[in-house]
Amino acid sequence: MVAAAILAPMITQYDPVAMRVRLRFRAPQAAFPFGTDQFGRDIFTRVVYGARLSLWIGLSTALLSGLIGALLGVLSAQYRKFDALLMRLMDALMALPAILLAIGLTAVLGPFTSSVIIALSVAYIPRTARIVRASALVTRELEFIEAARVAGASNFRIMRRHLLPNAMGPLLVQSTFVFAYAILAEAALSFLGVGPSPPTPTWGNIIAEGRDHAVYAWWIMLFPGVAISLATLGMNLLGDGLRDTLDPRLKVET
Amino acid sequence: MSNLLEINNLTVQFRGEGGWFTAVDDVSLNLAQGETLGIVGESGSGKSVTALSILRLHASSTTRPTGRILYSGKDMLTMTPRALRAIRGREIAMIFQDPMSSLNPVLTIADQIGETLRIHQQLDARTSRQRAIELLELVRIPDARRRVDEYPHRLSGGMRQRVMIAIAIACQPRLLIADEPTTALDVTIQAQILDLLRDLQSSLGMSVVLISHDMGVIAEFARRVIVMYAGRVVETSGVSELFRKPLHPYTEGLLAAIPKLDIDVDRLPTIKGSIPDPTQAIPGCRYSPRCAIVVPQCRVEAPALLPAGASRFARCPPRVATS
């Protein structure tokens, strides 16, 4: 799927946004594997281009929330006062459903891809921060941290050299889940009309446009939907697999 | 008189990352009624695995035991789960090393002792609580009437271990398996618990299998001793003979390496090398890479457990030959 997204222009021959009204509502066939929509655009092409955008949003959100979350998590674990403040903030943030938060932020920032990424990242930072914080709190109690202190390590060094690396495992696993949530959230946002505006294809707005024609042109909603499911499932499985491989290796040997 | 417990050629394999490896290799032992047997060894010796195998406490999917474990003539390894459950807790009981994690933190002491009483003796709540108090008094917990309603976290390590012992003896088992019961306890508390176990054993007539890495504990508690190394039995002996004149070089090396409390030494004698990884295959005698009296034959042929006097066995042909 990722390969398809990257190679999109090479595997499709149609312009995803050009309208050819004569070709509207063709059912899936050889020339148009996923059919065409109400403007005659090839769904397959649109889904593939949509993949680019959705996967890009997923990746950016995971990276951004991961980076900021890691920073906040480690600082929280090390400085108790900062921790108290930050965790209250995170609690408040988590109280809002991610979608609502994202809608609010994109309304403010405008219907661009970057707004969606920022909005979703903010929504998911509490998750990543918590995971890193939890890991760092455990790591802090281990003897090698004391050993570093006896060697003269500063707080900064302990965070950088010891707390962060040991939190990478759980963070990576969490990030794959954030990736999946982000794809779903983006689809929901686009569906609701917030986010990148038409004619730019995203999985969400293809489905939204297909809603009105669902009865007689079912293919417009089906294929993007399947794409979303596959992407989400794929990331979840990746996350589970990562967790299983990383856990026993990180565990203390006896 | 026939033996209470007989282990014949027990081999236990575990499934690890690289396939199956052998944790216990062809171990045999006998235990008569009322006898105290000590199993001593370091990590990787297989002593705990042997003990856990008696009650089949390992996960069946990753464990492969072969051989026979006969309790009163019945084979534990081929028993039905129902028959096994009837024996566990009632005829054979076990206490473990870590009293912190062996008790359920959300149940009171009365509930935990009561569990075994309800399962095996079908006592009602009132009778079981009364019996629990009696048991706590038997294990010398002061103020038992009040303690019985407390939760484990209110008790010290020594107290929790006593509760574990109370649970174990609740149905008056014929055999008690104690796996490192005092290792996690302070020295003065350890002495109390060992005294308690000794007294209970003589008053209840139980047989006890005591597993420990501590030679001192074994010396003070066991009548007969089995020494294990890297999954095999290397020496079997009565306790006095073992400490007076150990036969196997490992036993000898171990006794020499123990720091002495009563004399001053300049440097402690050591056993060179380290304990082998269980997945590592060693040709011939498993102890040969570290042995002080090794001869070429030792590296070629895996030695058998040879008789060396009255109820003594040692897995060392050169030693047995000269003794």
Add this chain to the structure above:
Amino acid sequence: MSAAPVISVQDLVKVFPVRGDRGEKLLLRAVNRVSFEIGDGETLGLVGESGSGKSTIGRLLVGLIPVTSGSVTLFGERIDGKAGEKHISSVRRRVQFVFQDPYGSLNPRMRVDDCIAEPLDIAGGMTRKDRADRIAELLETVGLPRSCADRYPHEFSGGQRQRIGIARALALQPEFIVCDEPVSALDVSMQAQIVNLLLDLQDRFGLSYLFIAHDLAVVRSIAKRVAVMYAGSIIEQGPKGDIYRHPRHPYTRALLDAVPRPDPERERKPALAGEIPSILDPPPGCTFSARCPLATEHCRIEPPIPREVEPGRMVACHLA
């Protein structure tokens, strides 16, 4: 004892604020007016059971935990109190620590060479080549092959990891090392090897040790002087031979009796009754009085003051 002591501790106190069962604020007096000295090239063994405060003392000495009151003087400089905080960094090079847990004392995500060189990296100023040479030198000193440097801690056994921890402690060429139960987590056959290594290092580099352990036999094999702790205080202190052969405090005697010996014929004494006391709610008078077979009314009311009964020999007991 030769010349001026390297380490001098006077009336050391450490109190931890904790929360009780019902959420009330309590004070835990983990270390209660402890005093001792360690000379150059000497080993003081600090023994005690859980709750005795011995591990806390170790950490107080290297500045891992701040002192509540009393003085800690290392190489003539005080490291306690506000003024002391400045000195901690300057004495840091000369004082190091060996930890108990071979599995927790090394960062699983750092290679062995980075683990060992961490003190050097923090101190700074070494070229890459010098650093690599020093790491190789340290590995050799603790009896490990040079090839260990590129590997990760989980590839090594407990005994080997402990050697790595010792190599790390030696990196800055310290003069004094606090060893906190360094062999308790190891198999018996490995304990002897590590104890011998520590003795050899002491001979070679002229190190002083504070050797903290609960195992009296191990302490006998390494220490020259021994201090016995109970519930936060040192109740007896003196040369090793005296303490082990002629213990004067009833607790020391009970402790020595309680240790199981590899001697089946040995006559067994009855075990000491009672529990290790809670230091949250210490009884008035002697902390040992509740369990002491010789305790008198006076013992239960009046806490004993440590007395020097012979030169270099101290006991805190009304009846000694």
